Amino acid sequence: MRPGHFIAVEGPIGAGKTTLAAMLARELGAPVVNEIVEENPYLGKFYQNMEDWSFQLEMFFLCNRFKQLEDEARPLLESGRTVVADYHMYKNLIFGERTLNGSKREKYRQIYHLLMDDQPRPDIVIYIKADLPTLLRRIGMRGREIEQAMDPGYLSRLIEDYEEAMPALARREPGTAFVTVDGGEIDFVENPAQFREILSQVKEHMQ
Numbered sequence: 001m002r003p004g005h006f007i008a009v010e011g012p013i014g015a016g017k018t019t020l021a022a023m024l025a026r027e028l029g030a031p032v033v034n035e036i037v038e039e040n041p042y043l044g045k046f047y048q049n050m051e052d053w054s055f056q057l058e059m060f061f062l063c064n065r066f067k068q069l070e071d072e073a074r075p076l077l078e079s080g081r082t083v084v085a086d087y088h089m090y091k092n093l094i095f096g097e098r099t100l101n102g103s104k105r106e107k108y109r110q111i112y113h114l115l116m117d118d119q120p121r122p123d124i125v126i127y128i129k130a131d132l133p134t135l136l137r138r139i140g141m142r143g144r145e146i147e148q149a150m151d152p153g154y155l156s157r158l159i160e161d162y163e164e165a166m167p168a169l170a171r172r173e174p175g176t177a178f179v180t181v182d183g184g185e186i187d188f189v190e191n192p193a194q195f196r197e198i199l200s201q202v203k204e205h206m207q
Ligand SMILES: Nc1ncnc2c1ncn2[C@@H]1O[C@H](COP(=O)(O)OP(=O)(O)OP(=O)(O)O)[C@@H](O)[C@H]1O
Pocket: 011, 012, 013, 014, 015, 016, 017, 018, 019, 020, 086, 138, 139, 141, 142, 186, 187, 188, 189, 190
């Protein structure tokens, strides 16, 4: 059987990852792995006081993603299915490097490698980039209460972090296909032709 593909959608907060992952999964008849948001006990506290809560929050995301990759994605991929995820494991490092300092950052890096180095890695990554006004508008529209306290400066730094991290990931994993979507320009929700264009690029990499 042709082995399944592991497709990850990435980008800064509110870029449209979950939305695009669901649309792609539907078209490809693939199961989707979504990161856990609602049951996260630290996210609201973190947006009110990042310094106090960053380590707990990053560890929570890391452990949840480890469990999902291990328990959900791996068995599906091993059975030959294609899987779509609304995150790439590398996201943990992007956020961890931004929110953690000193010895906590170093400990977190070590735990990241311990947990993630032997996890299945996506072979197709879709990077949705978007500018600050677009992200702020979407986060506002989505209206998750806890996110309304988010510092726009944090979001703006994350946009820059992603702009550095995605090419770095591409260099580190030359076998991985990257599709970049300009989320400020391309509207895959409102414009079906633009969604089909993304889908056809993904399908090309699945040949
Ligand atoms: N291309 C788009 N056009 C219009 N609205 C969009 C578009 N993409 C996403 N949205 C809307 O923007 C909001 C954020 O989208 P979504 O939840 O998919 O982002 P995300 O990247 O998964 O966010 P997070 O980083 O918080 O997980 C949602 O309300 C969604 O309906």
